[in-house]
Amino acid sequence: MHQGQIQMSVHDFARRVDYATALGLVLAHARQTPQPVTRVPLTQATGRVAAHAVQATSARPPADISALDGYAFAHADMLAQGSLPVDGRTVAGDRPAALAAGHARAILTGARIPAGADCVMAVERMTLGAGDQVAPATALAQAGANIRYRGEEFGAGDVLVRAGQMLDWRHVALLASQGMRDVAVARRPRVCVLSNGAELAADAPGACADSNTPMLAAMLGSAGARVRTCSVASDDVAMQAAHLRAACTGTDVVVTTGGISVGGTDHMLDILLAMGARIVFRGVSIRPGKPFTMLEHDGRAVFCLPGNPGAAAICALAFVQPYLRVLTGAPADMAQVSATADFSADAPPDTTGFIPVSMRRGPQGWHFVRVPTAGASDIIAFSRADALLAASAENPVRAGQVAWAIPLHAPSALA
Numbered sequence: 001m002h003q004g005q006i007q008m009s010v011h012d013f014a015r016r017v018d019y020a021t022a023l024g025l026v027l028a029h030a031r032q033t034p035q036p037v038t039r040v041p042l043t044q045a046t047g048r049v050a051a052h053a054v055q056a057t058s059a060r061p062p063a064d065i066s067a068l069d070g071y072a073f074a075h076a077d078m079l080a081q082g083s084l085p086v087d088g089r090t091v092a093g094d095r096p097a098a099l100a101a102g103h104a105r106a107i108l109t110g111a112r113i114p115a116g117a118d119c120v121m122a123v124e125r126m127t128l129g130a131g132d133q134v135a136p137a138t139a140l141a142q143a144g145a146n147i148r149y150r151g152e153e154f155g156a157g158d159v160l161v162r163a164g165q166m167l168d169w170r171h172v173a174l175l176a177s178q179g180m181r182d183v184a185v186a187r188r189p190r191v192c193v194l195s196n197g198a199e200l201a202a203d204a205p206g207a208c209a210d211s212n213t214p215m216l217a218a219m220l221g222s223a224g225a226r227v228r229t230c231s232v233a234s235d236d237v238a239m240q241a242a243h244l245r246a247a248c249t250g251t252d253v254v255v256t257t258g259g260i261s262v263g264g265t266d267h268m269l270d271i272l273l274a275m276g277a278r279i280v281f282r283g284v285s286i287r288p289g290k291p292f293t294m295l296e297h298d299g300r301a302v303f304c305l306p307g308n309p310g311a312a313a314i315c316a317l318a319f320v321q322p323y324l325r326v327l328t329g330a331p332a333d334m335a336q337v338s339a340t341a342d343f344s345a346d347a348p349p350d351t352t353g354f355i356p357v358s359m360r361r362g363p364q365g366w367h368f369v370r371v372p373t374a375g376a377s378d379i380i381a382f383s384r385a386d387a388l389l390a391a392s393a394e395n396p397v398r399a400g401q402v403a404w405a406i407p408l409h410a411p412s413a414l415a
């Protein structure tokens with residue numbers, strides 16, 4: 001279909017944009033479409049993005065406290081008298097009475113320092129003698145020793161979590177230390193992944209298993225999206241249109257794979273245009289992934305990824321993931337990794353080539369090593385690689401020089 005001259009001007013890739021332009025358009029759209037805010041319990045906050053900055057409501061420690069189990073006393077008294085009688089015991093959670101003049105106080109770790117004391121020594125460094133007198137068994141500690149001072153970690157009003165911070169156990173600990181039980185976060189983007197093509201039917205003569213739907217659900221789900229999927233094992237326009245309309249219902253983002261090139265069964269663009277969608281860009285000068293097309297439908301982003309699984313993965317990593325991050329208020333490129341390239345690569349003019357690389361630790365640090373790939377349909381290259389390097393005429397990869405890459409997995413999975 002659409003073999004005519006006029007039709008081709010909409011459908012072909014003559015007006016494709018370059019990588020930087022496409023990414024800029026993707027991120028600009030995300031910035032003008034912020035996610036609503038919701039509150040989640042701290043136990044469910046990992047992987048969510050803080051909607052606002054959170055400030056400390058109280059200092060930490062909230063008072064001067066003992067770092068040890070031992071005895072608290074006035075340094076000058078111990079220096080003058082050599083030993084001091086013990087006037088009692090203070091434990092964590094107490095509000096201790098002031099130290100009786102010329103006395104020591106038994107004190108436990110985390111307990112408040114009684115007024116009048118300015119030094120703590122560990123119990124194993126002191127001897128307790130007749131008449132409940134304590135004396136240093138070793139050299140007397142310095143004044144101020146073994147006291148954790150009020151606010152030495154942070155003060156009331158200090159920023160504990162920045163807006164846009166991806167939360168994990170570190171922030172959970174900080175917020176819990178303030179008595180907080182929940183936190184305001186951006187709602188998880190609701191994504192529908194829709195694959196299409198008659199070859200996806202199990203009984204098709206040349207059946208092809210749908211790997212794109214599970215792949216993208218896994219990738220975008222681990223990037224924080226709430227993903228639902230739909231596999232349309234047909235090239236029928238009416239059926240695909242019905243599923244695309246359903247995909248748009250109740251979602252923030254729609255991701256399609258397949259049916260976006262210029263073949264006779266590539267219907268995604270026509271269906272979306274008929275639904276009133278607007279083209280943001282049609283095609284990108286990247287390899288693989290050239291047919292990647294972005295539309296906007298009723299305010300939501302619709303990303304049409306090529307059906308070739310390797311190309312679909314690259315477009316999702318390079319564009320959809322940053323989109324989802326920015327949508328939730330997180331920085332777009334928080335996940336880039338750098339290392340020294342151990343190979344050189346140029347890209348054809350006006351094209352950005354994506355190169356899978358593995359990361360190897362050498363005596364001088366980490367290196368990017370090229371992973372062979374069969375191209376746009378290749379998915380095994382990704383499981384042999386750790387990151388994805390972008391090479392262009394302006395930014396060629398040069399052996400011995402530092403390069404930046406999009407990681408394919410969490411750093412803990414590095415061999």
Ligand SMILES: Nc1nc2c(c(=O)[nH]1)N[C@H]1C(S)=C(S)[C@@H](COP(=O)(O)OP(=O)(O)OC[C@H]3O[C@@H](n4cnc5c(N)ncnc54)[C@H](O)[C@@H]3O)O[C@H]1N2
Binds near residue numbers: 211
């Ligand atoms: N005349 C031109 N033809 C093509 C061009 C071009 O510029 N001019 N671009 C080529 C490029 S580059 C790509 S990439 C493909 C993209 O085509 P589509 O996005 O329309 O994808 P399909 O044709 O539907 O499928 C391509 C390929 O991928 C397999 N596939 C599809 N869906 C899935 C899935 N869910 N899971 C696994 N594999 C899937 C499908 O069987 C095909 O082998 O267009 C070129 N053509």
Ligand code: MOO
Binds near residue numbers: 287288289312376
């Ligand atoms: O750009 Mo296609 O995605 O190379 O096969």
